[in-house]
Amino acid sequence: MTSAPVPGPPRTGVPGAFRPAPPPVAGPADRGAPAATDGSGHPAVDAALHAIANAADLPPADQIAQYEAAHHTLQETLATIDQA
16 A cells, blocks of 8 residues: 655655755845846946956055046046036
8 A cells, every 4th residue: 555645845864855955145136236238327436346356456555546446437437416
């Protein structure tokens, strides 16, 4: 006599038991951030973002200078927006 499978939650720790896939990890596009190919629409901001992305390939001492320059550019850009 064979018994019919009983519906219910999957058994864990049993070989061949169903294991659901882990939930997907949200990437930048899922968080509402623009993709790398999307521009901000403002040339100065796009240049600052490009400089930040390129800084990852530089030695740490040079990265600091790139981040400071990008920060300065973004501050100036925001100041011009406030004046408009």
